[in-house]
Amino acid sequence: MQVLIAIIIGGIFACAIYMILRRSIVKLIMGLALLGHAANLLIFSAGGLFRARPALVAPGETAPLAPAADPLPQALILTAIVISFGVIAFMMVLVSRASEAVGNDDTDLFTATDQ
Amino acid sequence: MTLLAIVMSGFVIGVLAPWVVRAIGGVAGGRAGVGAGWALAALPATIACFLLSHVPGVAAGRVLSESFPWIPGLGIDLSFTLDGLSLLFALLISGIGALIMVYAGRYLAGHPHQGRLFCFLLLFMASMLGVVLAANVLTLFVFWELTSITSYLLIGFDHRRKEARAAALQALLVTGLGGLAMLAGLLLMGHVAGTYSIPEILARREALQSHALAPAITVLVLLGCFTKSAQFPFHFWLPGAMEAPTPISAYLHSSTMVKAGIYLMARLTPALGSTELWQWLVTGAGGVTMLAGALLAMRESYLKRLLAYSTVSALGIITMGLGIGTEKAIGAAIAFILAHALYKGSLFMVAGAIDHETGEKSVDRLSGLRRSMPLLSIIALASGASMAGMAPLAGFVSKEMMLEATLRSPLLGWLLTGSLVLGAALLVVVAALVAVRPFFGDERPTPRHAHEPPVSLLLGPGVLAALGFLVALAPGVLADPLIGPAASATLGAESHTHFKIWHGLNLALGLSVLGLLAGVGVYATRSRWLGAASATRRLDGMTPTACYHGLLRFVLVFAESQTRALQTGRLRDYLMVIFISTTLLVGYTLFTRVDAPTFDNLAPFYWLDGAIAGLILLSSLAAVTAKHRLLAIIALGLAGLGVTMFYVIYAAPDLALTQIAIEALSVVLFVLVFRRLPDFRSLSTRAGKLRDAMVALAGGAMMTGLVLMATAFPHTESVASELAARAYPEGHGRNVVNVILVDFRALDTMGEITVLAIASMGVFALLNLRERPRTSPIRPHAELRP
Known part of the structure; x- marks a missing residue:
């Protein structure tokens, strides 16, 4: 199973890097979104992969019943998902305004900083 | 405290000098400079008088020293000592300094920047006093560099003139580079001697000279001294420095700046002197400098340049005496100083x-x-x-x-x-x-x-x-x-x-x-020789000056070419560098430092997982290869959905919920925003695509390797079990992930909320940005290049 996850993560990373290296600025952002998925999965797999119970405390108990999933990576990823959405939303708007200003979506034309 | 006060007073009064000039100007009017010169000369004169009062004591063998801890962890003390050698130099610096202040007051009377001149002169004097009084090599080095900087300011005093700026830069570069070599030498010396205190280093001559690093120390320290004291082939900055107004030249080149190198050679003679290397280097440099300076002076007819070359020659004579190193020679060198x-x-x-x-x-x-x-x-x-x-x-x-x-x-x-x-x-x-x-x-x-x-x-x-x-x-x-x-x-x-x-x-x-x-x-018979002397100007292309200019040009051209090569202005190029170097560095570490994974505690394989994996990979690939925007957006959404399913299978309901909500929002946002942009075009060449694909595949392979290596490490107990155990009793929440977010790591979450708030403000501002009328329309990059 770990091998499969490793291949998925590597595959998404490869797709993300390829898209980021495109000249179209839209693909750049899509690549970033893919990169976020890959990174989240990477953290997720580091927490150990086994089919367990969610880290919830059942009524009447004081701790989750074993075997419970590791809650720490989940908390970290939750933060990461939300942050990456915020960043991507901001970038999408920024990029659409920038490409309106430049009149093109080719990043090779985005070279002058002050105009 | 007295020695510290002597050194520091110059810095304090120097900074105040411009106000002194202004204040006296308020009283004396147009002759402010003259009055200020007399007034400010009081400081060096006082120092000189104090030093004079110590002459009999020092002659009787008493040494005044004091020390204040500065950076004790590094063995750097603000320590000063006044012995015979320091006294001679300090007296020259302060005594001639006082005369120069009076002279400069009259010479540049009415100059708009006279206050600045006094400031630089006093700062320079204080730095020189620091050099000759310092009893710690690193303290000495700090003041040494201060003299380089203040002399840069002094030589470039007429900063509106190109020649003055070039001369100042030349002096700074030559003495600064020599100073760097010297720092290396001083640090090595301190390392070998086990102390940075100058008196202690001087006492450890045997240990220093028998050490394998002794030649390196000698050469490095001498480089600093030779550049500072204008020894051949570093002599050329000194005549160049004549661009400064005369009071500055008189001060820098008679008793101070150029004597700093002489001082350090004399100071370190007991520790480094009279080895064969020292004798040959110092005597040789001195002898050649003496002749070169005297011969070069023959071609000049401007007063100050004549004096400058004769100074080079005299510095050569002094250096030669220090190099010979006998009692008579050293006595003669000191007398010559x-x-x-x-x-x-x-x-x-x-x-x-x-x-x-x-x-x-x-x-x-x-x-x-x-x-x-x-x-x-x-x-x-x-x-x-x-x-x-x-x-x-x-x-x-x-x-x-x-x-x-x-x-x-x-x-x-x-x-x-x-x-x-x-x-x-x-x-x-x-x-x-x-x-x-x-x-x-x-x-x-x-x-x-x-x-x-x-x-x-x-x-x-x-x-x-x-x-x-x-x-x-x-x-x-x-x-x-x-x-x-x-x-x-x-x-x-x-x-x-x-x-x-x-x-x-x-x-x-x-x-x-x-x-x-x-x-x-x-x-x-000078008129007969002048022709022959001028004929040597034909050889000027091969002189150290020409080397200096060539080297300077080379550095500038090299800097420009490598900047142009590295800073293309294209985002892709920068990202490419980042990806390639990350892949290579992490990959190298993985291969050489980490053992291959053993795979003995693998989780079982499920067909459902395999299907989801296939979905994620296929939809990612589809997003990459899609010819149309909408197709790419849908493929991206599918990939996100696959990731969500993983979260569901592996017991992360919160992640799954968040991810699916975000995924839906992202798709909507993508469609809304990119609707206004042109459709995909094929911008890259085949070769370019192939190159990017190689980089991407290498990066992906590296990440796969990283994950595999990471799984090989045994899953150790993390803080997670502690968090899970405390979630309900202390956090009063049944969802451990939520308790972590809003309780145990609440500060993190607050940061996250702040980021989101700022991002949404940014989005709002950008969407409401009104198009302002432009004076110059933005043109494509190709037209921007001249």
Whole structure:
């Protein structure tokens, strides 16, 4: 199973890097979104992969019943998902305004900083 | 506290100097500069008086020292010591400094930046005092660098002139690079000796010289000294520095800046001196510099440049004496330092006064000034005679001593003596050109009507010229108490140096007279030599100056070309560099540092997982290859959905919920925003796509490897179980992930909310940004390049 996850993560990373290296600025952002998925999965797999119970405390108990999933990576990823959405939303708007200003979506034309 | 106060007072008063000038200007009006010069001279004069009061004590062998912890962890103390050698230099720095302040007050009276000049001069003086009083090599180095910086400011004082800026930069680069080499040498020396305290280092001569690093230390430290003291082949910055106003040249090049290297060589002689390497390097550099400086002076006819090259020559003579290293030679070198500071300071100020009163700089166009400036001509003659080495002046005595030293040199005695006689003869020519030629002969018209300079311009050169007589005629008053202890400190043993004017009818005297006659002969027939001297200008393409300019050009061209190559302005190129270097660095570490994974605790494989994996990979690939935007957005959404399913399977309901909500929002946002942008086009070439694909595949493979390696590590107990156990009893929440987010890591979450708030504000602002009318429409990049 770990091998499969490793291949998925590597595959998404490869797709993300390829898209980021495109000249179209839209693909750049899509690549970033893919990169976020890959990174989240990477953290997720580091927490150990086994089919367990969610880290919830059942009524009447004081701790989750074993075997419970590791809650720490989940908390970290939750933060990461939300942050990456915020960043991507901001970038999408920024990029659409920038490409309106430049009149093109080719990043090779985005070279002058002050105009 | 006294030594610290001596050093620091210059920095404090220096910073206040511009306000002093302004305040005096409020009272005295247009003559503010003159008054400020007299007022500010009080500080160096006070320091000089204090130092004078210590002369008898130091001559009796007492050493004043004090130390304050500065950076104790690194062994750096703010420690100062006043022994014979320090006293001689400090006295020259402060004494001549006081005269220069008075002189500069008059010389640049009315100059709009006179306050700045006083500020730089005082800062420079304080830095020099720090160098010669420091008792810790690192403290010394700090002040050493401060002298480089302040001299940069001084030489570039006329900063509106290109030549002045270039000269200042040249001096800074040459002395700064030498200073870096010296820092390396000093650190090595401190490492070998086990201490950075100068007195302790001097006491560990055996340990230093027997160490394998001793040659490296010697060469590195000498590099610093040679660049600072303008030794061949680093001599060229000194004549260039003549771009500065004369008071600055007089100060920097008679007694201070250029003597810093001499001081350090003398200071370290007990520790590093008299090895074969030291003797050859120092004596050789000194001898070559002496001849080079004297010969180069023959081509000049501007007063200050003549003096500059003769300074180079004199520095060579002093260095040569330190290199020979016998008791006589060191005594002679110390005596020469004193004599040179007196006559050269005086002559520089005379040259400045001539320029100031007549507006003429070239000796070839000056004549008969003795009628209009009788006092100045007497001062010039006295100092010039000292420089030429005529009795009964300090220059004569020091030259005699140096000749006796070279005659008895254990190394190349006759060669050195011959060179010294030649050098001395050429210095006679320079002395005659500077001190005799402008004043005698028929009067010639000058740009300004020539008249006697005012007192404030005469005081400095006059006092120094008078001192030239005093030290020679009454050596017991000032010369012996200064030179003896200084020579002892340099020798590291008791030195019996005496400043005697009459050594009897001996070979040295004969050689001295021979040099004098030869010099007079050359001066009398100067017009015949000038052609030959000018012919050497054809060789200027091969001089160190040309090397310096070539090197500077090369650095600039190289910097420009590599900047152009690296800074393309294209985002893709920067990202490519980041991806490739990350892949290579992490990949290299993975392969070489980490053992291959063993896969003995793998989780079982499920077909459902395999199907989801297939979905994620296929939809990612589809997003990459999609020809249409909408297709790519849908594929991206599918990939996100696959990831969500993973979260569901592996017991992360919160993640799954969040991810699916975000995924839906993202798709909507993508469609809304990118609707306005052009559809995908094929922008890259096949080769470009192939190259990017290779980089991407390598990056993906590296990440796969990283994950595999990571799984090979046993899953250790994390803080997670602790968090899970405390979630309900302490956080009162049944969802452990939520409790972590809002309770245990609440600060993190607050940061996250802040990020989101800022992002949404940004989005809002960008969407509401009104198009302003442009003065220059944005054009594609290709048209921006000229």
